[in-house]
Amino acid sequence: xxxxxxxxxxxxxxxxxxxxxxxxxxxxxxxxxxxxxxxxxxxxxxxxxxxxxxxxxxxxxxxxxxxxxxxxxxxxxxxxxxxxxxxxxxxxxxxxxxxxxxxxxxxxxxxxxxxxxxxxxxxxxxxxxxxxxxxxxxxxxxxxxxxxxxxxxxxxxxxxxxxxxxxxxxxxxxxxxxxxxxxxxxxxxxxxxxxxxxxxxxxxxxxxxxxxxxxxxxxxxxxxxxxxxxxxxxxxxxxxxxxxxxxxxxxxxxxxxxxxxxxxxxxxxxxxxxxxxxxxxxxxxxxxxxxxxxxxxxxxxxxxxxxxxxxxxxxxxxxxxxxxxxxxxxxxxxxxxxxxxxxxxxxx
Amino acid sequence: xxxxxxxxxxxxxxxxxxxxxxxxxxxxxxxxxxxxxxxxxxxxxxxxxxxxxxxxxxxxxxxxxxxxxxxxxxxxxxxxxxxxxxxxxxxxxxxxxxxxxxxxxxxxxxxxxxxxxxxxxxxxxxxxxxxxxxxxxxxxxxxxxxxxxxxxxxxxxxxxxxxxxxxxxxxxxxxxxxxxxxxxxxxxxxxxxxxxxxxxxxxxxxxxxxxxxxxxxxxxxxxxxxxxxxxxxxxxxxxxxxxxxxxxxxxxxxxxxxxxxxxx
Numbered sequence: 001x002x003x004x005x006x007x008x009x010x011x012x013x014x015x016x017x018x019x020x021x022x023x024x025x026x027x028x029x030x031x032x033x034x035x036x037x038x039x040x041x042x043x044x045x046x047x048x049x050x051x052x053x054x055x056x057x058x059x060x061x062x063x064x065x066x067x068x069x070x071x072x073x074x075x076x077x078x079x080x081x082x083x084x085x086x087x088x089x090x091x092x093x094x095x096x097x098x099x100x101x102x103x104x105x106x107x108x109x110x111x112x113x114x115x116x117x118x119x120x121x122x123x124x125x126x127x128x129x130x131x132x133x134x135x136x137x138x139x140x141x142x143x144x145x146x147x148x149x150x151x152x153x154x155x156x157x158x159x160x161x162x163x164x165x166x167x168x169x170x171x172x173x174x175x176x177x178x179x180x181x182x183x184x185x186x187x188x189x190x191x192x193x194x195x196x197x198x199x200x201x202x203x204x205x206x207x208x209x210x211x212x213x214x215x216x217x218x219x220x221x222x223x224x225x226x227x228x229x230x231x232x233x234x235x236x237x238x239x240x241x242x243x244x245x246x247x248x249x250x251x252x253x254x255x256x257x258x259x260x261x262x263x264x265x266x267x268x269x270x271x272x273x274x275x276x277x278x279x280x281x282x283x284x285x286x287x288x289x290x291x292x293x294x295x296x297x298x299x300x301x302x303x304x305x306x307x308x309x310x311x312x313x314x315x316x317x318x319x320x321x322x323x324x325x326x327x328x329x330x331x332x333x334x335x336x337x338x339x340x341x342x343x344x345x346x347x348x
Numbered sequence: 349x350x351x352x353x354x355x356x357x358x359x360x361x362x363x364x365x366x367x368x369x370x371x372x373x374x375x376x377x378x379x380x381x382x383x384x385x386x387x388x389x390x391x392x393x394x395x396x397x398x399x400x401x402x403x404x405x406x407x408x409x410x411x412x413x414x415x416x417x418x419x420x421x422x423x424x425x426x427x428x429x430x431x432x433x434x435x436x437x438x439x440x441x442x443x444x445x446x447x448x449x450x451x452x453x454x455x456x457x458x459x460x461x462x463x464x465x466x467x468x469x470x471x472x473x474x475x476x477x478x479x480x481x482x483x484x485x486x487x488x489x490x491x492x493x494x495x496x497x498x499x500x501x502x503x504x505x506x507x508x509x510x511x512x513x514x515x516x517x518x519x520x521x522x523x524x525x526x527x528x529x530x531x532x533x534x535x536x537x538x539x540x541x542x543x544x545x546x547x548x549x550x551x552x553x554x555x556x557x558x559x560x561x562x563x564x565x566x567x568x569x570x571x572x573x574x575x576x577x578x579x580x581x582x583x584x585x586x587x588x589x590x591x592x593x594x595x596x597x598x599x600x601x602x603x604x605x606x607x608x609x610x611x612x
Contacts, residue, residue, distance in 0.1 A: 037507065216478045217466035220455070224463055227452040234450035235523075236435055236464035294454045 036343050039288035039296050043303035043336075046286075050307060054314030061317050064193045074283075074309035075198045076101075076264055078302060079257035080276055081283035082209050083250035085301045088284050089213075090226040090246050091293025092141065092148030097254055098276035099159035100133040102269075105258035106163050109172035109268030112181055119180035127255040133159060134251020141247065142240040156277070167270045174266030184263025198260040205256060209249075210298045222246055226293030282329060283308055286336045307332065363426055364389050365562055366411065366442065366531050371420035373406050380406035381417065382586035388531060388562050393553060395565045395573040398583030399606055404566055405535075407583065411564070412444045412533055413437035424530070441530030445520045445537060453509035457501055458482075458489035460508055461523050492526040497555040500548060514545025518552060525556055532556060533564045538572055550576050570599045582606055 035042055055062040080097045087094040108126035111117040117125070133155070140151040174182045184198035213219035221242045224232040233239050262268050287304025289296025308329055315325045366388040373381040381403050388394050398404045409415035411422070413431030422429050424440045431437045434444070451460050462485045468474035469481045489504045500515050501522070508519055517537055524532045534553065538546040546569075553563050553576050567573050573580060574594045582589045582605050589605050590612030597605075597612070604610035 033510070036510075211477070211479075215480050215482075217468070217480060218478070220459060220463070220466060220480070224452040224455060227454045231450040231452050232463070234434070234444075234446055235452070236438065294452070 032343055032345070035288075035339070039290075039343075040300040040303060041288075042339055043287050043300050043307060046332075047303050047307050047310065050310050050314065054310065054317070057314070058317045061314055066313065066317075068193045068195060070306070070309045070313050071199045072196045072264065073313065074305045075196065075202045076257060076261045076273070077276055077279045077283060077308070078305040079202045079205060079253065079260055080280040081287075081301045081305050082205055082298055083253040083257070084280040084284045085287075085289055085296065085298050086209070086213075086222070086246050086250045086253070087148065088226075088281075088289055088291060089222055089293060089296060090243055091229075091291075092243075093152065093281065093291070094137065094148065094250060095152040095277050096133065096137065096156040096159055097250070097257075097280050098273045099156050099163065100130060100251065100254045101257045101261060101276070102273055103133065103159045103163045103166070104129045104255045105262050105268045106167045106172070106270055108181060108258060109177060109262060110167060112178055113172050113176045119178035122178075122181065123259060126258050127252060130251040130253075130255030130258070131248055132251070133254070134247040134249070135244075137251075138244040138247030142243050163270045169270055171267055171269040171271075174262065174268075177262070177268075181259070182263050182266060184260045185266055186263070196264075198263045201256065201260055205253060206298055206302050209253070213298060218242070218245070223294050226295075228294070279308065282333055285340075286332050288336070288340065290340050291337070304336075362389050364423075365425055366564075367421075367423040367426075368407075368411060369421040369423075371407070371410050371417045371422075373410060373415060373417045379586050381410065381420075383420070384583070384586070384588050386411075386581060386588070388564060390562055391557055391560045392578040393557050393563045393565055393576050395567060395577035395580045396583060397567065397570070397573055397580060397602065397606060398589075402583040402606070403586045404583050406586075408444075408533060408535060408564070408566055411437070412442055414444075441528065442533065443524035443529040443531070444533040445517075445524045445535065447535045447539060451508050451516055451520050451523075454507055456505050456507050457511075457519055458486040458504040460519055461485075461489045461492065461504075461526060463523070465527070493522055496522055496525050496552075496559070498522050498552060512545060513541050514548040517541065517545070517549050521549070521552055521556075525561055529561070531562055531564065533566075535566045536568065537565070538567065538569060546572065570602065574599055574602075582612075584608060 051062075060066060080101060083097050084094055104126040107129045108122045111125050112119050112122035137148070137151055137155055140146050140155075141148050174185070184201055186197045187194040188197065213222060221232065221237050224235065224237060225239050225242045229239055261273065265272060283305035284296070284301050285291065285304065286307050287296065287300030287302070289300055311328050311332065312325045315328060316322065364387040368384065368386040370383045370385055371381045372383055384403065384407055386407070396404050396407065406415060410417045413434045413436045416432060422431065424442070429436075429440055437444070452463060455463065467481045467485055469479045473479040474481070486504050493501050493504070498518050500518050508516055511519065521532070521534065521537070537549050537553075541549060550572060553565060556563055565573065565577060577594060580592050580594065580602060582592065582602060584606060592602065592605070592612060601610065605612055
């Protein structure tokens with residue numbers, strides 16, 4: 001019997017293991033393993049290098065006012081990208097994030113301005129809209145087992161139509177709104193700089209979601225579901241429940257994004273931010289989160305959003321046309337996905 | 349005890365840990381199981397073999413709660429049980445390692461061992477903030493691996509996808525065997541593995557048995573079956589054709605019984 005072979009003593013097992021590790025450790029594969037374990041490392045490096053380069057190109061770039069401006073510019077996309085990260089971690093994608101945010105912001109603004117609803121209740125209504133939109137997406141994905149891409153492509157159009165129907169296409173100005181709604185647009189001084197409240201709200205959201213994803217069982221289940229649905233199910237995880245809760249959480253985050261958007265633009269406009277969908281996906285992808293699910297972090301996403309912001313701001317300070325900014329973002333996306341594919345080869 | 353069921357050598361009144369009596373399962377007009385009985389005793393490796401469509405998978409699914417038998421009884425330690433879903437079987441200590449390796453590749457070894465039964469920190473951090481006790485789970489994972497004698501997994505913080513096929517199988521087996529389980533069911537554990545890795549897994553099966561944990565092993569690989577099994581349950585056409593031992597029969601005999609060319 002060729003197969004029969006007495007299993008060696010434990011020491012033989014150790015030798016085998018050592019062998020395996022020996023032929024695995026080339027310098028390149030070591031870098032790959034590090035990137036694999038800490039997916040936020042590569043976007044952090046890109047951000048650092050781009051800040052240094054743009055700082056050298058233009059001395060206005062590194063001024064605190066400019067850096068504060070960049071954070072304000074990314075506050076809305078950065079918040080939508082949190083929701084997008086949650087969905088993409090489950091191997092889904094959400095094309096409706098921008099539309100949900102706009103619908104939620106229109107509900108907040110209209111209820112407060114046209115219907116005279118108290119501001120806190122208007123905000124809560126916006127949150128309910130976000131949750132309802134998330135519930136609809138989650139329901140269609142889990143119950144009818146439709147691909148998230150198709151579901152959110154459909155709901156994207158539904159939410160845009162609902163927004164226009166509800167608002168009659170009219171923009172609500174910030175000056176007409178109660179102060180609570182535009183509070184996210186206020187700034188406060190920290191030393192020499194003025195920090196936007198909306199940026200602080202976004203950062204608090206990042207901290208909260210990073211904690212939940214990294215330190216709770218729910219977070220681990222989100223990764224497990226995105227990694228391998230069947231394996232998660234066999235491990236006793238209620239996959240549909242996890243997916244549903246992810247879409248609900250994303251909806252809640254989008255409602256906060258709606259609030260930040262009102263403050264940032266000092267208005268609620270039904271026509272704003274349709275391109276925010278793709279910008280949020282861009283931030284997630286550049287941040288090292290895998291579109292195939294199960295790998296990535298919200299900190300990477302924050303870095304991704306900042307990288308896009310830094311590129312746009314830096315290139316325009318360098319006097320380049322806006323078209324070149326878009327071109328640069330396109331190159332970044334393809335680079336980021338290529339790196340992700342390379343990192344995933346660790347599997348072999 | 350019916351005459352077709354051989355008692356393991358040297359036991360008189362040992363209570364089977366898992367018993368199945370006259371399981372019947374039909375799928376429309378197709379009879380998957382036609383009155384199958386099975387006993388699993390503590391500290392034995394019971395192999396289940398059979399041709400494709402003989403009812404191996406259906407039998408296992410009924411034992412592990414993935415399918416509900418139409419009629420028939422299941423008993424765990426003598427107590428009748430009814431499994432409606434895999435979680436029910438797991439609650440009774442029956443853990444299954446599925447053919448397609450139910451591990452999450454991107455999570456580390458410790459997270460995989462605790463997947464679906466994570467432990468939280470003590471105090472407010474755990475109860476209010478639901479914070480995981482990562483350190484504690486890693487320590488327990490290491491202890492559990494040592495207890496099970498799994499030496500191929502040195503570092504519990506390594507993502508599973510960085511491991512070899514045999515090591516991944518070891519993770520899956522460890523999860524099934526850990527945390528007070530009573531029965532480990534392995535579905536084709538060596539099907540996707542090379543020779544050396546297969547031997548690691550077979551050694552793992554022996555180690556589990558030597559620690560008193562009974563193992564049900566489904567395999568197509570006759571040399572592997574005859575290598576580790578104490579008893580061999582042969583399924584044929586939805587029935588148990590025979591239960592033999594590697595001592596009483598040869599591989600050729602087993603194949604003959606499997607294909608209907610001979611009877612036990």
